[in-house]
Amino acid sequence: MGETTAERAPAEQEERRVRRRRRPRWRIALAVAAVVAAGGVATVAVLRAGGDGGAERAADLPPGTAKVARQTLSDTQTEDGRLGYGPTMTATSQTRGTITWLPDSGGQITRGHRLYEVDGDPVVLMYGSKPSYRPLRIGTEGSDVERFEKNLSALGYDGFTVDDEYTSDTAEAVREWQDDIGVAETGIVDVGRVAFADGPVRVEAVAAHPGEPAAPGKKVLDYTGTTQAVTVELDTADQRLAKKGARVEVTLPEGPPVAAKIDEVTTVIEPGEQGEDPTTKVEVTIWLSSAKAKKAAARFALASADVEFTAGQRENVLTVPVSALVALREGGFGVEVVKGSASSYVPVETGMFADGKVEVSGQGISEGTLVGVPK
Incomplete structure (x- = not known):
């Protein structure tokens, strides 16, 4: 004899309750990707807690586990750079006449010496x-008087x-100086x-020839500083890395890495090619001015270099693998505590994302807590 409707009802209700308790483990995908792209910081909405202070019981244990760790997280990124002598400046004539002498490319000139003639x-x-x-x-x-004096x-x-x-008195000293330089x-x-420059200069390229006429505005030569520098071009999306x-x-x-x-x-702003729109870049200059950095760069004139930027750092924070985060049905993120x-x-609540780890905090989260992760 078959079951009556009244007899089936308790069983069906129990099955529905079981289905409601079974919460799918939604791994972060687009949601977390958006968080990382936005700078790696997010605040999670508070989940409705169950009777034991956590969310409802999971039906099955996760395939793998990891311990909540306490560590320092650093938001680092490595970019390609080029070793040279920093930005190039142009020396232009301010007087009329004939150019009678020019320095060689690569030559270095200090205060009081001739830049050209x-x-x-x-x-x-x-x-x-x-x-x-x-x-x-x-x-x-x-x-300008004080600068010259x-x-x-x-x-x-x-x-x-x-x-x-x-x-x-200034004029008398100037006459003595004029006698010394002939x-x-x-x-x-x-x-x-x-000609004024910020400091000693290195001749990058000569733009004129002896015998050519000089006139106000005529380009004579290009120069740089004498200290070597690494220049990096960043996309505007990475501007957070570029802090003076x-x-x-x-x-x-x-050789080993050097601090700078x-x-x-x-x-x-770089002009576009063949009708393309111009692109905007963020140019970062890193002068290798310390003794260790100068020594490391001395053997190179021009070379490529890797630059590791640190955009932020969080010390002594609790972290889990990013893969341990789950998107909760109620909204926000959580972890499966085992x-x-x-x-x-x-x-x-999530904080900094770095090196495959994410900063987390919340009730019941402490160092050594076991959380679920994929295999």
Whole structure:
């Protein structure tokens, strides 16, 4: 005799309850990928807890397990760089005449020495961040006067006060300097007879030839600094890596990695080819100025280099493998905590993602806790 409807009801209700308890283990896919792409930080919505403080009991144990670990997470990324001498600058003539001498490519020039010659007279290199723009003579006042007087003093000339006023004492020191470099002793510094750069320069390329006419705006040569640097071009999506002053690790073709820091960050717009839109890049300059870095780079003129950036670091945090995260039906993420022959889902808050690990925190999550992972 068959079962009655009343007899089947309890069995069907129990089956429905079992089905409701069975929660599928949804591994992170697009959701976690979006979190990582957005910088690796997310806050998980709190799951409705069951009676034991966790989510409902899982029907089966996971295929593998891993322990919650306490460690330091670093958000690192390695990019290709090129070793050289940093950004290239251009020296242009500020006076008319004939170019009579030019340095060789690769030559290094320091303060007080000729950068090139016009009409047989040297154009002398001085240090400063701004170019000259007017003659300096008795009565001239301004920051350009002070900049020139600082250089004159650094070259060993004295008898004047280094300030923003060009006095007769300054003119007397200038005449002495003019005698030493072999030009007319006028006591006046004409425009175009001094070239300013941030420091010592290395001639990258010569753009003119002796005998060519010089004129205001004519390109004479390209130069760089004398300290070697690694330059890296980053996509704008990786701009988080480019923080001035941030520490990096540089690996050259030979030798161990050397520590350095980011010195300059600039935005570069590269024109598109064959009608394509221009692209924007973030250019990072890392000067190899420490003694160890200089020694490592000294054997190379131009070379490729690997640069490891650290965008962020979290010390002494609890971590699990990224694969341990599950997307919970109630929203947010959790982990499957395994205790003996049973397991339960526990909601977690996620922090930094790095090296296949993710920072987690939440009730019931501590160092050594066993969580489920795929095989």
